[in-house]
Amino acid sequence: MDFIKNISRPIFPFTAIVGQEEMKLALILNVIDPKIGGVMIMGDRGTGKSTTIRAMADLLPQILVVQDDLFNSHPHNFELMSNEVKSSIENSQDIKTHLINVPMVDLPLGATEDRVCGTIDIEKALTEGIKSFEPGLLAKANRGILYVDEVNLLDDHLVDILLDSAASGWNTVEREGISIRHPARFVLVGSGNPEEGELRPQLLDRFGMHAEIKTVKDALQRVKIVEQRSNFDQNPSLCLNEYKMMQNKLKSRIIMAQEKLQFVNIDYELRVKISEICSELDVDGLRGDIVTNRAAKALAAYQDRDIVSLDDIKKVIKLCLRHRLRKDPLDTIDSGLKVDKTVDKFLV
Template sequence: MSKKTNERPIFPFTSIVGQEEIFKKLSLILNVIDPKIGGVMIMGDRGTGKSTIVRALVDLLPPIEVIENDLYNSDPYDKELMSDEALEKIKNNEKISIIQIKTPMVDLPLGATEDRVCGTIDIEKAISEGKKAFEPGLLAQANRGILYVDEVNLLDDHLVDVLLDSAASGWNTVEREGISICHPAKFILIGSGNPEEGELRPQLLDRFGMHAQIKTLKEPNLRVKIVQQRELFERNPKEFNLKYQDEQNKLIEKIVTARKNLKNITIKYEILEKISQICSELNVDGLRGDMVTSRAAKALAAFENRLEVTPKDIFTVISLCLRHRLRKDPLQSIDSGVQVQTKFKQVFNYN
């Protein structure tokens, strides 16, 4: 059984054009294959389609099975991804109904409060009735899906910190007046913003797995094509989506296969050593850069249906994984990727 929803048509992911889009699309696809990469921050000029491509991503994700009427999208087969309520039902041998839903995608509004994001505890009810009266927030809705924050660079730093903590741990904890509630919140965090309005602090930016930077297209023929694509979509969304259905299905199949094969991908020690050498020589703080680069390269190999990571895989992903980790001064601009690629070519002796 599945939920039926009346949804507005979404611009198909495979119809989005432009050379600059390749890296933006790749960063999103790799995070879908391996959410442990840690999400992606997409920075770009106004009107470069950041929101369009993120919202198109959800159509590439297979549906998920959840426990019916559960507010946390609890996985009926994995206790680590179940809410306390679901675990209680299973413990009491209550019958649970399983349904299939579309992978959730939650938009976090810019003016959202911490209570709206994390959820609230009704202290009065908890004291008077002795129950943990909890109203789940956006993190509960996003569990096992995607949480998208547009203009994340304008969000309060504390709130960004909360999102990053939940994305990294897979859990959300709310504490009020000595009462503590914890629930699964495993999601892919995607942020976007306009660099003219400022970047995140380096400490927060470092916690995003990947960083894609998109500039306005200059080629007139591509600009015309994008305008025409949009007009065709708006004129008849259903017909436009049908035109790309085969391409969408092929991409979905590749992603599903890559997810299954990810555990079988190997990466040679010498390559791992060279990744760490690049991070060290670029003065990248911590080990996140090393880990994210190897994870992203494995996801790319899986996506291309190979079993071993090659230097070319590293070259493809390393700028996306490291460029935002080079900035030490909040006023400094983010590297375009040239510095990372130059260092890669030196270390790997790659032409």
């Protein structure tokens, strides 16, 4: 039985995915800077949304966590560790660590609030005076990726909880006067089919980026996609070996970008232009400005540069703003044409 448990299913390599550049770029930038706020991926059925997201998680380098900790606590960063680990460090206790793969947590459509946030055992707290906490999916997703397929069909209340945790990096569970708080910093990735309905504009606005996925029309490209998938299904190890060098190269590039990010600057003039575009498009609030600045910096770091360029902004701004133009829940999301026209007017 243990032997079966240890067998891991091969994951289709990220670098083998043909096309869907918008989705791939949005995922890479969110991994470089999780504070961008996640990505909403909307598109036709069977366009490789789930495959790409799982491939992204599999590509990432392993992370160092505290052993036997429920929250994948970081052994040094206070913002990414549980209160128990923090107390142990403050009391100079020895902490054992080990490496794990970046957590990839799937949120099922029928999940309850308790399943997502975790539950407090009130009986144990009252009878034994012990705070007993059963962690939920937010705890398991700390320092990883939380993937919600068909997020547009999820209860608005649950979407709100996910977005709050993703934005603050913490999850708080309260029951009968007992409160437990734990780190929950993750990249939130939602996907869905627009035919089944859109998220409310208020919730949509809180996703950092919005990628549109369309079915590939070019016959030659379709043949290439089918061939690659068939080759992988027939002999996964051969396919993984073929892309091993490209996978390692991309992994190194992402690590380098994560380290470089804090040193990247964006000129005042470019920041003004971003805000002028947001104002011209009548984007509510300042989230659009903030996310575009962050995404442009992440892209510059990914390109191994210290200064954000005009091209960086042009590449990310549509992803950061197109979903913020909807004022009416009955409106459809602009494909980006309105953003493109405004960008052409200001970024010359």
